[in-house]
Amino acid sequence: MQLSKGVKWSTETAEQIYSGFNVVGRDGATSGAVVVAYPKDRLEAASQAMVSKVVRAALLIWVAFSVLSYLLLSLLLGTPQRRLARLEGVARGEPDAEIGTDGDLRTGGPGGFWRDLFGPQIRQLGANLAGARRQYDEASRELGAFASPAAEGRQAEGDDAVVATSPAPQTELASNPSRSLARQIASRLAPLAAMLMVSSALVLGIITLGNVNRSIEPELSARTNLIATVVGEDVQRALATGVPLDSLVSAENFFADMLKQLPEIAYVAVATGRVVLEVGERIDPYLAPPRERKGVRSHPIMHNGEEIAYVVIDVDPAFISKKFLDVFLDMGVVVVVAVLIAFEIMVLMSSRSLTAALDRLQRLAAMQAAGDFSKRAIVGARTAIDRAAQVLIERAEGLSAQFAAAWQGPGGSDVASGSDMGRTRLAALQARYGLSLNGPATLRFSYFTDLRLALFLFAAADELPLSFMPLYTRAAHNPFPWLSETVLISLPLAGYLLAIVLVSPFARPIARWLGPRRLLILAAAPTIAAHLWLYLASSVPEIVASRTILGVGYALVTLACQDYVIDNTPRDERDRSLGMFSTVLFGGIFCGTALGGVLADRLGQANVFLLSATFVLISALLIFSLVADTANRGDGTRAKAARPPLLASLRNWHFAALVFGIAIPGNVCLQAFISYLVALTLDSLGASPADIGRTLMVYFLAIALVGPLAGRAAERGIPVTAVALSGGILCGISLLTAAVWPSEIAIFLAVLGAGIGSGMVRGAQVSLSMSIAETELKHLGADPVLGALRTIERFASIAGLLLIAAVAGLYGYAMAIAVVAALALGGALLFGLSVLGKPAAPARQLAP
Secondary structure, eight states: OOSOSSSEEEEEOSSEEEEEEEEEOTTSOEEEEEEEEEEHHHHHHHHHHHHHHHHHHHHHHHHHHHHHHHHHHHHHHHHHHHHHTTHHHHHHTOTTOOOOTTTTOOSSHHHHHTHHHHHHHHHHHHHHHHHHHHHHHHHHHHHHTTOOHHHHHHHHHOGGGOOOSSOOOOEEEOOOOSSOHHHHHHHHHHHHHHHHHHHHHHHHHHHHHHHHHHHHHHHHHHHHHHHHHHHHHHHHHHHHTTOOGGGOSSHHHHHHHHHHHOTTEEEEEEESSSEEEEEEOOOOTTTSOOOEETTEESSEEEETTEEEEEEEEEEOTTHHHHHTHHHHHHHHHHHHHHHHHHHHHHHHHHIIIIIHHHHHHHHHHHHHHTTOOOEEOOOOSSSHHHHHHHHHHHHHHHHHHHHHHHHHSSSSHHHHTTOHHHHHHHHHHHHHHTOOTTOOEEEEOOOTHHHHHHHHHHHHHHHTTTTTHHHHHHHSBOSOTTSOHHHHHHHHHHHHHHHHHHHHHHHHHHHHHHOHHHHHHHHHHHHHHHHHHHHHOOBHHHHHHHHHHHHHHHHHHHHHHHHHHHHTSOGGGHHHHHHHHHHHHHHHHHHHHHHHHHHHHHHOHHHHHHHHHHHHHHHHHHHHHHSOOOOOOTTSOOOOOOOOOHHHHHTSHHHHHHIIIIIHHHHHIIIIIIIIIHHHHHHHTTOOHHHHHHHHHHHHHHHHHHHHHHHHHHHTTOOHHHHHHHHHHHHHHHHHHHHHSOSHHHHHHHHHHHHHHHHHHHHHHHHHHHHHHHTTTTTTOHHHHHHHHHHHHHHHHHHHHHHHHHHHHHHOHHHHHHHHHHHHHHHHHHHHHHHTTSOOOOHHHHOO
């Protein structure tokens, strides 16, 4: 009571929970308090009973919806699975094995659901398998002319009986298709998954709220009886002094003050058959609890032994729901995060179990249908698709073995006698069918889908503390009291960015030397250690050091993944591939931002870092098990990072305008506004970490949604320069609005506008820089120019962050937001001037 800063206070012991209300005199001194004690064991017993009911309901819901999901997926995927199961027979040329000219997807219903997706794939595959069989028969006959009698005997036993004598030492990496069939399948299944998840969450929420209501209703009833008794006694006390009931002075003011202190009460009245005194809004009779029991009113007012009036109290039926509003919002965030994670899991599982194998078979069949038997692949034998691919691989190996036997052995008379005619005929067959003495080269297929889930989880882990990181730093021990608090709070983020700047130039060379798999696994170890250090950190220097380590890990992982996408994607699909990469990256960032705020509210800020470390560990395990080792170490020497030609690049007017007009303002907006000012501004307005997380997640959601749309717009002929310029202007206007009218809704709209603008700018920025590097700065090279862009924008973002932090300390958060808005608008103006007089080119010309 003495330590309380307000009128209300509470505390608890091992046995009791105490709730107090101070009695304050006119001089402001506390003379005493009204204290209510509640037995703690009773609360714990009620809580345990409610938790048990919710857990049992959750398990039943999980089982029911899992069975429903399995049945729906079996129904939807049954038709294509039956058709694909016949592929092995088709590959072997069995007469009764046919796919069908239209993939046998004529019917409606579940089959029609996949007609336009699997139909073209299966039709093309059937044609390729038939062509591959014809080419193999022809090549086998031509090589048979050179075979020895023993070899001819083996040939007669069966076309597929010839096996390569030794594995091929060559290994080649197939290009990574950006138009992933796995992603299309997941896109079709995502609405179903979302519907099932939302439905199960709603059912669980309704059951939980019902259990809470039933648990609290007895307490509310007892509390209502107590309030009615107090009101009745106060009125009786007034009547005992001789004051008539209709003449009570200030009674309504007294009741109004009571309603302020008791939010669960919606309406209080004193009635005698008609209402004499009333305060609040009356609840509909159908919603209000019954006021009569066996003809006797529940809360009578007695005077001289007779009932002269009664108290009417309406409890707000939405009181519990209102108290659980934050829980419902948090539950909604968790459902959205679960849907996005489920989508990424579906993409991965679709690729690993179906589409990757189908793509391998399709490529091998297409090559052999064109007469190219130079490649083989490493496949299993679990599915019909893999067994069909194994048939094609055995054919390629068999033809190479026949060719080697004819070239080296005594099978063909022309070759055995050393005749040039025989050698020439064999050389012609070798060139025509891609044959080799060592057997076909191993073609390793590498897909971005193998990295998607790992990248998604890593990005989520990195951004889990975003919504509360400035607040977490502000609460830590400050050994530098002479430093401005706003600047001090920005130091962990500045160290994080500085690490990214210093490491970025080395990311691509190291990835080429080690390969993305080894680099990503190596980067996971210090990242996990840094998250654990943040969990234990108690001072600002510790937080700065650990965040700097996280910056190193983030730079290595994300840039290695981005360069992997660029290296394994055809140039004409670069915009779409980068858009897909941005979608996965910012989808993970979105989930981490949203989930981090919720967990910080529920579990405490420090515990969030434990979850971050867990996410990084899972990401590393996924990379270890799914991503192929594609290191290209050459002579075994480590590749050196080229120094970015900063000054030489900036001498180009268009590149300088892109850097200072688009790249730098966009990065300052992300770091100074999104990662720094939003949390501090909303905290000053009274928002919780969960509220901050829900606001920040809008930024990354907008980027994830707008990024691919901007890439498609560029592919359809809209100039990339127009897309980038529009995004910069939108970002600046949105922030300027929040600076003029600072409020929670204004900050929310500013974050949304900044996210849309950044989504438009991000992919266009990389495409424009690559275009300039391949045209106007061709003499410098694409890698150095792209490295210069990354280095300049991040150095500038660090300087911009510290400048904005200083402005916030001197003039407030609104002025700091205005400075970021001015930077964005000024940069858009500069970039617009640079493209005046320059013919606009569509994305396909800007990024060939």
